[in-house]
Amino acid sequence: MPNTPSDKAVLVTCGLPYANGKAHVGHLRTYIPADVYVRSLKKNSQETTFVCGSDTHGTPIVVNAEELGVTPKELVRKYHVHFDEMFKKMEVVFDAFGTTDDDTNHNRTLDIVSKLIEKDYVYPKVIEIAYCPQCDRFLPDRYVAGTCPHCGEKARGDECDQGCGKHLEPGELNEPVCTICRGPAEYKEQEHFFFKLSEFSDFLQEHLEKLGGTLNARNYALGWVKQELSDWCITRNLEWGVRFPGHDDLVVYVWVDAPIGYIAFTEEWAKATGGDWEKFWKGDCPIIHFIGGDIIYHHCIFWPAMLKGADYSQPSAVVASGMVKIEDRTFSKSRGYVVWVEEDYLNHGFHPDLLRYYLVSYTSHTKEVNFSWKIFQDKINTELVGVLGNFLYRNLLFTFKNFGEIPEGDIDPEVIEKIISTTEEVIRANGDYEFKKAADTAMALASYGNSYFQSNEPWKLIKEDKEACGKVVKNCIQLAKALILLFEPMTPGSMEIAWKQIGMNSDVHTATYEEATVAVISGTKLAKPQILFTKLEDDKIEEMEKISSKRVKTAMAKEAGIKEVEKMEFKEEIEYDDFAKLDIRVGKIVTAEKIKKSKKLLRLEVDIGDDSPRQVVAGLAEYYEPEEMIGKIVNVLVNLKPVKLCGVESRGMLLAADAGERVSLLTTDKEMDPGSCIR
Structure with missing residues (x-):
């Protein structure tokens, strides 16, 4: 990223999250730095478009769908919505977030594959x-x-x-x-x-020699x-x-259509905004990919070769992040070494900005991040609370109590010079994808602000020379303004509040770095400030460590074959009318057979008192043999919309109790005729 904006627009993309599971901290290792980068570009007045979407094809999707007894389309719809929500909650803002199963991506993939076939x-x-x-x-x-x-x-x-x-x-x-x-x-x-x-x-040799981004990728x-x-x-x-x-009878390999999603999502952005997608993909505007370190091969070899063969533009930079460890252990969902974004973080009341700051400032972007609750606590309490938050709050509270507005006074040339040099260094560091360096540089300006406030002793000046005191606090508010602009890419929610606290009426997210040296206006009324960052207490961190420890023990017990039934949370209350919509009837299983394409599914024909048996597909093959199912009296939800599972239509659902490793069909305690209603 240059110190001055380019006249060419920039497209930034993120590696696509796979739509078969929940968002975890490992995912955010890529998306948050990319969002910080995009926000910083825009703050430097650089025209920028940011796109991403869900990766919805490939065998893992089909395998997971079969295991859960749902269609691939149902599975990816669920997790696409989940990721879209999680990104928004974590303040990662895309200009377009699509899916690779959208028509736009199907059509673009067919266009590119057909072009490659045509060119032999x-x-x-x-x-x-x-x-x-x-x-x-x-x-x-x-x-x-x-x-x-x-x-x-x-x-x-x-x-x-x-x-x-x-x-x-x-x-x-x-x-x-x-x-x-x-x-x-x-x-x-x-x-x-x-x-x-x-x-x-x-x-590829020539392309890679001039490829920008991080050295680990190239x-x-x-x-x-x-x-x-x-x-x-x-x-x-x-x-x-x-x-x-x-x-x-064939589909394209997922690593063909997934990266083509970048083009399709750009097309969707262009359609929605009137923009021009071809200036990126058939022109010379820069394309920058942010990816995880495990997919370098696909983005730096397969993808540019495919683009070249089909006469599309190649990426100008690939930025590959280091991986994530959990409590100094290799990340593993199966072994319990995972921190889920929603249930382990957001649902416990942690502000998105804390994790955003931790992930970009912990270490260099290409190095491994170790997520530790203790280290997280120390970094937040020491830096965001003790340095940045302390400077903003103590200065604004002092000013509010003693002046009620931004007082008169000139801004010291030394302060302006410090703001300029810091801003230039932050821009340079972000441009080199050195987000930790950018964070440390910005935090150093907050330390300078604390020193400036402390050394000038405004609490003494207010008694001796109120005019001189006003000048000191106005300089501190100027530093606060600069800090808010510098930290907005990392902690956007908190800086939006801080921006208003210094009396600014504009949108901090669209304000540029150039405004950092524009003097704050004397006479601007100030409200009583609120504390932006609060200390993370030991008991909360201990609670989170216990949750992590229990998850690891449960996973280890499962690996060792020790069965444990988890207590399921009760769902929210519903009205009787909601229950009344369910048409549940007594049924008798007439035939049962395994579905060849699945180890979990059985095809059943169930007599529900209708003219002919109802075909139902049930995920019970791991718990019941087909022959033992025949003749069983069961409860069937008969007004469920038909779906196809492994190519077989299912027109209902059997009710069963699920205790994790044990599943039992629900039946009646007296003999009932097929078709009898459950009320």
């Missing part, structure tokens, strides 16, 4: 694909596990996630196993389509390009995704 960068090839004879299905990506052919470690179908980290093509795994039934898989021949990545080695990618690049299989055997042109 895509070709068909018969390859061996993992196939499960028991499930009678081909096994793409996460449906198959095995041994990495490069390092010998356990790996999943698309990546050696436990070993060398190398991207794996279909058919590469040794000793393949089906992740659905856990049975041995075999390899069968099938035609798939490949992108000629190998033809882009020279282009150097990692250069290391791979200097080796021999293999062509890339870009089709998968799935029903969910963007259909490959001319082949209804």
Whole structure:
């Protein structure tokens, strides 16, 4: 980011959150620094567009949906809404936040893939694909596990996630196993389509040499390009995704359509605002990707080659963040080393600004962040409370009590010079993606303000020379104004309040850095200030540590096979009319069979007293054998809208009690005829 704004607009994107689970602190490691960067660009009068969206395709989505007994569309809709809400609550503001299952992305993906086919960068090839004879299905990506052919470690179908980290093509795994039934898989021949990545080695070498962003992204990618690049299989055997042109039995690989989402979301922004998406993707305006360190290969190798082949502009910078540890432990949801944004943070009353500041100021952007409740407490109490908050509150409270308004007085040249040099250094640091340096520099100005206030002793001056005292506090309010502008990208909610506390009527979020040296206006009335940052007490931090500790113990017990039933929270009260909408009837199961494509689902035919049995799909295969289901008397919700699960239509839902590891169907204690109503 230059010290002076460019005449070219800038597009900033974030790696897409995968719509199959809740937001956690690890996600925010990318999104908050990107938001800080965008806010800082805008404060430097740089025209900037910020886009993101949900990644909704690929095998993990389908696997999770099958396990939960819902459709992929239902699953991604739920988590798309969740992420959209979490980002807004954490003050991450996108100009567009779409999904890769939107029509815009489907159409843009088909356009790019068709262009690559037309230019002979895509070709068909018969390859061996993992196939499960028991499930009678081909096994793409996460449906198959095995041994990495490069390092010998356990790996999943698309990546050696436990070993060398190398991207794996279909058919590469040794000793393949089906992740659905856990049975041995075999390899069968099938035609798939490949992108000629190998033809882009020279282009990628040149592209990466001039790529901006962080060195960890560029150097990692250069290391791979200097080796021999293999062509890339870009089709998968799935029903969910963007259909490959001319082949209804194949979809494009998720790492084709996911980054194309950046273009689609820019198109949606342009349509909504009258902007021009082509100035970025077919012009020379800068494109900056903020991503996690685990997806460098895709963004620095696959993506620019694909763009080049289809005659689109390539990214000008890739900014890769370090990963997140939890209490000095490697991040792991399965082992309980996770901090959920909503239930562990926001629901406990922590302000978004505290976590935003912690994540950008803890360490360099490319280094690992260790989230520790104790370190979090110390950093907030020492810096935001003890330095920045202390300066703003003590000065404004003193001024309010003794003047009631901003007093007369000139701003010291030394203060103006300090503001200018600090602002320039913050702009420079943000431009170099050194967010910790920017935060430390801004905090140093707050320390200077505390020293200025303390050394001038206004509490003494007010008794001896009120005019001189007024000049001191006016200079302090000028420093406060500058600090508010510098900290707004990091702590936007708190700085919005602070901006009003110094008597400003404008929008702090659109105010620029240039305003930092514009003198505050004498005579501006001041209200009694409120404390912006309050100390995090030991008992609250101990409470959070106990929650984390319990989660880890529960996860470890589960790994060890110790079953524990969690108490479910009661849902909110409803009116009787809400219950009356449910049509629940007694049913008798007539037939039951497993669904081949799923290890969790059964297809049932249930007599509910109608002319013919009702087909219902139930996620009970792990708890009941099909033959033991036949003849059971059950309770069925019959007015649920039909849905398709693994391609089979379900026209109802069986009621059951769920205790985690144990599930039991609900029945009646007396014999009742099928179709009897439950009231």
